[in-house]
Structure formats: C-alpha cells, structure tokens
Amino acid sequence: MNVTVRWAPSPTGRIHLGNARPALLNYFFARRHGGRYVLRMDDTDLARSTRAFADGIEEDLAWLGVVPDLLVRQSERTDLYDAARDRLIASGRLYPCYETEEELDRKRARARLLGKPPIYDRAALDLTAEDKTRLEAEGRRPHWRFRLDGLAVQFDDLIKGKQTVNTNAMSDPVLIRADGSYLYTLPSVVDDIELGITHVIRGEDHVSNTGTQVEIFEALGSAAPIFGHHNLLADAQGQGFSKRLGSQSIADFRHDGYEPLAVAIVATLTGTSLSVEPYESLEAIAEKLDLSMISHGAARFDPAELNGLNARLLHNMSYEQAAPRLSALGLEGEATWLLLRENLVKFPDIVEWSKLVTGPVEPVIAAEDREFLALARALLPPEPWDDTIWSQWTEALKAATGRKGKALYLPLRLALTGRHDGPELRSLLVLLGRKVCLDRLS
C-alpha cells in the first residue's frame, strides 16, 4: 500500500501531550506501511501563528523521535488555495455573503425562537449582481461560504468504523474571511490533494469537519483520503489539554528530564488495548499498534503511569546508552550507573544519587546503634574487596551481635548513605572502598 500521512499542527503555541498523540499515531502508521510522513504547519491564521512556535514544534517532534520526510507551511502555499477558490467559485460551490456578525447573530436568535436549528439560511444565494454591487459600494467585503450538498456523507473510519455525517444539519461553512484569509477547512483539503495524502489520522473532534471536507474533495474532483479519528487524550483532571491554558507542554517534559520514549508511549498507548509499558523504540510500537486497537472511549493521562514507565525505561538502560548523558552531567562509571539506575525516576535524579558514591554524605547514627557500628567498623574485612565482602561482613556481624533483618541492615544503610532507601548496599560497599566506609561508620 502506498501511504502518505500528514500531521498538521497550528503553530499557535507549543505542543502538549494531546497534540503528540496524532503526531505519533501518524508516524506509527507511516512506519507500519513503509509510507511518508509530512509535517504541515497550519499557519494561515497570521494573527496567532508564529515562526517561533513552528520551530518549537519541529524541535519537540524531533525530541520525540520523529523527523518528517517533508515540511510544508500553509502560509507559503496561498497560490494553490487561490486556484481552488476560483474553481469553486466558477462551479457555484463557493458564494459570497455580506452579512455582518450582528446580522448573523440576529438570524441565529430568530431561528432559535422559532425552535429551528441555527443554520445559515443561504440568503446570500438570492443576491443579484446589483445587490452585490450596492453592498460593495457601501464598503462591505464578502466572506465566502461553501454550498453543502446536504447529503449524508458516509465513510469507513479506520478507528471508529462506519460513520455518517449529515451535512444538511450544518451551516454552509465559511471558507474565506472578509479580509480574504482562509480558514482551516479549504487549505487542508487542497494540501491533502496536492501532497497525495492517502490517510488522514486526526482527533475525533474533526469528524464533522470530515463531512464538509469530503464534499470539498468531491467538488474539486478528487477522491477523499481514508480517515481515522482517534479518541482525544484528556489530562489527569479529565479536561482537554490546551496550548493556551498552561497545560504541561512536551518542552516541559523534556526540561523535567523525562525520556522521550516514555512520553511517546503514554501519549499514544493510553486509551488503547495495548498496555502502557516499555518499548525499545517508536518502531517497536509501530509494529504492535494497529489503529483498530484505539478505544472508542476516553483516554486519560495518568502522571503516575508516566513516572512509573519512565523509571522502568531507566532501570533497563545500558551503560552504553547512558554514558554520553552521564558525561554531560559530569558523571561516569559503569559500576556507578548499574548500581544507581534502579533508583531513578528521571535521568537527572542520577546527580543526587551519585553523591552517595562521591560524597560528602551525612551519616545518620542513632545513639543506640553506636556500639553496633563500632563493631561493624572493627569487623570490616581488609581489602582487596569483591562482591562477597558484603556477605562476609554482615554474616560476621550477625554472628557477633545476634542482630538480623532490619536491625542489622538499617543502621548500616543509615551510616553509609544517610538515608532509609537507596541502592543495593552489596555493590555500593565495593564502590566506596574500605576507607570511605570506615569514615562513614564513625
């Protein structure tokens, strides 16, 4: 199958987890089918789109592990939209309307009073050439609506199955504003045609747009692509993520030290029949995840699940993978990494944990353990040390004091590390060496 997909964010803010979902679902689909991935910046809204946001989106996408095969910006493709506009005008599908916002409000209020749906009444279709000339002479500039067929548009959704959108229950959509700028609907269709998009995978908030857009594809003489509308990811409170409401962005997760793969897995596998668990790579997820596995119900982000997954990815990370990142933090040593990785939730946690090895550590020594620790010092075997030192030492201590379990181990841990939890003492001991251990036990 020849596949080209696109992810089409509007660069009006940095992307969040909810945006990462279609970004990655499209990528998985492309990988699964050996297809192409287009990044399309929907930046026709000049007032709200910025180049800085667009660059930020590219950066966030790259951090997640996706490099698009092609990047296009709608702001650079106006000629294509103008050509489509002219064709739709010529075929009578695009018509000028002169109502002001207030007039439209009044029409809607009147319809509601009469118990009718507030659908645009198409009064503009009855305007004569003279009417239009007069309105233009008054200084009015038209906005342009697409005349819907009013058919039941049916399509087989890759995720939701058979869908029907009744366009006769909808107002003819405005495709062009009075200032001549394009709304999202038409440029999206023109680009999907022009770029040979075969599959449109996007949020289910677009299902009714699809009804409109299928009619526009037909009006432009093109077959519509195949659609897949996925459930939207809600935040921990069950609200939609928003670029404006200060939802945690992908850039925030990066700055907080999360693994891109953990963020990608949570963004896509939440609300599917696959469980949120470690994968080796995006490719490995692409192999497993079929769009039909996306559930029809809601998908809710669970921050605890992200932390747990992030930790699991780190606990399995090899030293080869970790080494460049360790050295960026001024750290090194395979033994230290293998000892400490078990304790990490996020990679940068390693900085704090490594202080257990490099020191200084404030040993915690309870008054009632003084004597026990003095004995522990005395029984600490001479070097050279290997992995068996811990057992030798604690067996000797057990025999000498009769202590076991927590009473035996916790005072040692508190003295050697200054804390109740942490890495395995067996390996830590060897890393520290005899002299440091003696110091901390005093």
Ligand code: GLU
């Ligand atoms: N810019 C649109 C959005 O972010 C794209 C929707 C689509 O994929 O067609 O919602």
